[in-house]
Amino acid sequence: MPFGLERSAMDVLNPQKKVIIDMIMVQLLSLIILFAFVLAFAHGKLSQNDLTFVMGGLFLSMLMLTNVYSRIAR
Numbered sequence: 001m002p003f004g005l006e007r008s009a010m011d012v013l014n015p016q017k018k019v020i021i022d023m024i025m026v027q028l029l030s031l032i033i034l035f036a037f038v039l040a041f042a043h044g045k046l047s048q049n050d051l052t053f054v055m056g057g058l059f060l061s062m063l064m065l066t067n068v069y070s071r072i073a074r
Contacts, residue, residue, distance in 0.1 A: 028065040035061065
């Protein structure tokens with residue numbers, strides 16, 4: 001197997017810890033943006049149960065992102 005292809009395969013299949021943390025942060029940020037857009041644009045169409053779910057998801061996503069940032073800052 002050529003050296004360049006082997007190194008590329010190992011980089012994809014065995015990511016560094018920094019890359020995994022960045023991927024988690026991007027997913028949490030996208031969840032926060034999604035919940036904020038749902039609250040901003042569809043809040044009049046949501047039932048009380050749906051609104052509770054969206055607010056809980058937004059709160060939980062923010063808590064998880066804060067936890068990730070605090071672990072990075074150590």
